[in-house]
Amino acid sequence: MNAIEIRDLEKHYPGFTLDRVNLTLPSGCILGLVGENGAGKSTTIRLILNMMKNDGGSIRVLGAEQDENFSKVKEQIGVVLDDMGFPSCMTARQIGKMMKQLYRNWDEAMYQKTLKWLAVPMDKSFEKYSRGMKMKQSIAVALSHHPKLLILDEATSGLDPVVRDSFVDAVMDFTRDEECSVLISSHIVSDLERMCDYIAFMHEGKLLLCEEKDVLMERYGVIHVTNEQMEELDPEAILGKRISPYGVEAVADRTKIPEGFSVNPVSLEELFVFMVKGEK
């Protein structure tokens, strides 16, 4: 089964169009969304969560269409968004009590354990939290009602490097159960490179690609060539290039590069930047 299936999804805002996005997240996998500011990641995530209406296309989440029964599905989704809407006067202890009423699967022991792991104080009010603490509070709630799907919008960006590292491990642990899946957007592409099975690149409301990470890493690489060598290469082989006085650095499709060229591994971050920014 697929945890998320998006077909031809559209959303129109003045000056922005989410343009017929197709995306599939297979169960048991982690899909990372990469895109520049304003690319449409949060819009896609909010549409998946049925927080607003789409203008076209369809979304299935955990096998269900977004009809009136979606509230049952929502109970199986652990969500971390920028603004979770926790009442500002509440403490972690009080938020836990509130969540117990909302989620049938609420696991108070897991909540306490996660708060402890993330060093979130039990009795400080939410309005006095630092940005990272707010993120950690959301993560603790998201992990404590035994969801089948985690949807994490920029969940790692406010975390310090040590916590981020163990959070990435926790997300990977979560998908050890084949029924549990994760959709995560992040500007910290190295985190996604570590944890994701699938990567989707979004740019200006369009999906540039959605592919298995290992396939991407195997297929594309970085070459350093002279201007003359570049002229001889198949333009289709070049995703993006950067010209300097010392020659040309380019991200290339290994399958379209003749033998004899040295092709070095590419990072996901380089791949995205070259695709979006590199002069074609």
Ligand SMILES: Nc1ncnc2c1ncn2[C@@H]1O[C@H](COP(=O)(O)OP(=O)(O)OP(=O)(O)O)[C@@H](O)[C@H]1O
């Ligand atoms: N409620 C809204 N009304 C009008 N335009 C909106 C609304 N919400 C989002 N947009 C626009 O939609 C576009 C996509 O925004 P979105 O928040 O999805 O981007 P994003 O990829 O998540 O960016 P970031 O990385 O900065 O969080 C932007 O141009 C934004 O201004």
